[in-house]
Amino acid sequence: MEDKVVLLDFWPSLYGMRVRIALAEKGVQYEAKEENILLEKSPQLLEMNPVHKKIPVLIHNGKPVCESLNIVRYIDEVWNHNSPLLPSDPYQKAQAMFWADYIDKKIFILVKQVLKAKGEEQEATRKEFIECLKTVEGELGDKRYFGGERFGFIDLVLIPITTRFYSLEVCANLSIDSECPKLIGWAKRCIEKQSVAKSLPDPHKIYGYILLLKEKYWF
Amino acid sequence: MEDKVVLLDFWPSLYGMRVRIALAEKGVQYEAKEENILLEKSPQLLEMNPVHKKIPVLIHNGKPVCESLNIVRYIDEVWNHNSPLLPSDPYQKAQAMFWADYIDKKIFILVKQVLKAKGEEQEATRKEFIECLKTVEGELGDKRYFGGERFGFIDLVLIPITTRFYSLEVCANLSIDSECPKLIGWAKRCIEKQSVAKSLPDPHKIYGYILLLKEKYWF
Structure with missing residues (x-):
């Protein structure tokens, strides 16, 4: 079939x-x-x-x-015949799942809060978001990808956040370039892959979407 | 080694x-x-x-x-030589992981909120908690365990909540026995297993712990 x-x-x-x-x-x-x-x-x-x-x-x-x-x-x-995403070793797999869970519970939740919040509340979530991003950057270290030489599960789980970086700069005065330079280098390597490039929308188009949310839904 | x-x-x-x-x-x-x-x-x-x-x-x-x-x-x-917990079929495994995630994000979060809340706030979280518990009970249906005839991953993930049922009754006037009778039947089957019985503390001892939290930490 x-x-x-x-x-x-x-x-x-x-x-x-x-x-x-x-x-x-x-x-x-x-x-x-x-x-x-x-x-x-x-x-x-x-x-x-x-x-x-x-x-x-x-x-x-x-x-x-x-x-x-x-x-x-x-x-x-x-579809396990090519491009394995999770490591096969149980310990490495558990580590990858741990970081995916962290990205879900912290980074993806906080990015929305930062974009949505105003004034003092924005300042507090902004600080927490940067701390969490630096924690993830610490896990990346000087590696090419999170799992080493090959693009894998953690990279795939995290990379969509980069579509929000332009909006974060404009809406929350947050420069990820200067805060997390290693993460920016990693993002550039990821986006060179066709599978990533064709799956992520233009960050400027995302900014238009964020403005629509702010105008019609987040107030 | x-x-x-x-x-x-x-x-x-x-x-x-x-x-x-x-x-x-x-x-x-x-x-x-x-x-x-x-x-x-x-x-x-x-x-x-x-x-x-x-x-x-x-x-x-x-x-x-x-x-x-x-x-x-x-x-x-x-330790894959005995008592498999997750199904080996990818679709069934994804379903088990879906429900585990639901139990984590909904049931386990809400039970704490119900026990902690007071007055009107308790009434709202209480209602949401019962709805979520009924959703899980709907997934169980008339099966012996969540995965069928054998104790497995979803059972293991959910069963600890039953240690809070006595506290819910006393602190939030919530009778799980009458709200979710099928879940109570399932819990009785689970607790007959030695692995479960020896791993769960006495619900009355848990109630003492909840009282301590209420007195010293939740106010």
Whole structure:
């Protein structure tokens, strides 16, 4: 049976980007269905992810997989013939999952808070965000990618955040270039990969989206 | 080389209980080191989990693994000769991970909020907690365990919550027995297993701990 793969996605989603990169890395052909979650969720999304009602959802031969880290792990297991994303060694795998969890719970949550907050509250979340980014940068150290010489799971999980760096500079006066230079070097290496480049939207387009959120939804 | 396994733990921890059950299921001998995280974190804990500074930490031949779901997955992979916890099929595994994540982000967070909150705030979190518990009960349905006939990953991840049921009844007037009867039946089946029974503290002892928290830390 030929695989039928559908991805319910929304172009500015940090979580959707992860899945796009994973599918591109594996060379999986799929149908991308764009949801506009700001306006109305499609009946298909509500049926496929009744618990969270959130994108991304990967529908593989009719069966849904939800939550981005879960989807990426699933893709890595099912299309295991090329481009392994997670290490096979249990200890290294546990380390990769630890950092993915940290990025999810800290970096991705905080970036939204920084962009959304104002005044003193922004100052506090801004400080915490930078601390967390430096913690992740410390884990990268002088390596080419987080896992060493090859692009892998942690890189894929973190790289979507770079689409917010321009907005952070404009909206929160935050220069990641000067705060985390090693992370910027890593991001440049990642974006040279076609699987990454074609999966991430233009940071200026993201800035337009953030302005729309600020005007219509975040006040 | 013989495995040296140390577990940094704290007896009332919902997260610690998961790791205890996993080690018991696998028959792994280990040294349990009790932390009193309310008073002072040990130098060993700070060294082994510098990012979160939280128990549980599994130290396997000197190398730390942190975060309970991550630790349980690691245990399942390393001691894979008996009692598999996660299904081997990628789709079923993704489903198990999805529910574990839901239990972590919803049930375990909300139970603390319900026990901590007062008045109207308690009423709102109480309602959300029950809804989430019913969602999980819906996933269980009429099955013996979440994965079918055998005790597995989701069971292990959720069962520690039952140590809070007595406290919920006394502190929040919440009868899980009448709200979620199928879940109560499942809990009774789980607790018949020696690996579970010996890993969960007495709910009355947990109630004493909750009272201490309310008196000294939650006000």
